[in-house]
Amino acid sequence: MSKSILVTGGARSGKSVIAERLTEKMGDRLIYIATAQAFDSEMEARIKTHQDRRGPQWSTISEPLDLVAALRQSDGQGPRLVDCLTLWTSNLMHHDQDVESAAKDLALAIACQSSPVVLVTNEVGAGIVPENELARRFRDEAGRVNQIIAQACDALYLAVAGYPIKVKPNDIEL
Structure with a gap:
């Protein structure tokens, strides 16, 4: 069984549900590592939807x-699901942190884990070129984070319309 898996896809592609199912196949004691922060009521509702679905x-x-x-x-307490690296990237940028360095540190940490870890991220580079500098920087940083973490993971799935496409081999079937 793969030790680390990255699940990527566009907005509302089903990536979080796919990642939850993968994580649930790896153990009974499940840990969700949330990067989201509820700064408004819309984000509070999104977080609640995820919590209710997980149970x-x-x-x-x-x-x-x-x-x-x-x-x-x-580590050692069961499989973990990190949701999501895209918000994490945004958080790092907001706090003026070195995103690429943080991603490389995360990749090294993933390799040292004894318990499985599944990570979720958005595929942000498939759309139009953003019109402003901050949005273009975010797209570029997120793309670099995705590449660094995908290389560090044992498996990679692309979520399309709720279906996982295996991009990087593994031994878990959905």
Whole structure:
């Protein structure tokens, strides 16, 4: 069974549900590492939807910035689902942190985990070129993070309309 899996896809592609199903196949004690922060009512509703769908068998660690610490502290306690790297990238940018360095640190941490980890990210580079500098920088940073983490993971899935497409081989069938 793969130790680390990255699930990517566009908005509303089903990537979080796919990642949840993959994580559930890896153990009974499930840990969700959330990078989202509820700054408004719309985001509160999104977070609640995810929580309700997962159910009580999941414990949650909220960590918008230090994913390496969250993985280290939760290792050995069961499979972890990190959702999502795109928000994490945005959080790092908002706090003026070196995104590429943080992604490389995360990749190294993933390789050292004894418990499985599934990570979710958005595929942001398939659309139009953003009109402003910040949006273009975000797209570029997110693309670099995705490449670094995809290389570090044992498996990679692309979510399309709720269906997983295996991009990088593994031994888990959905």
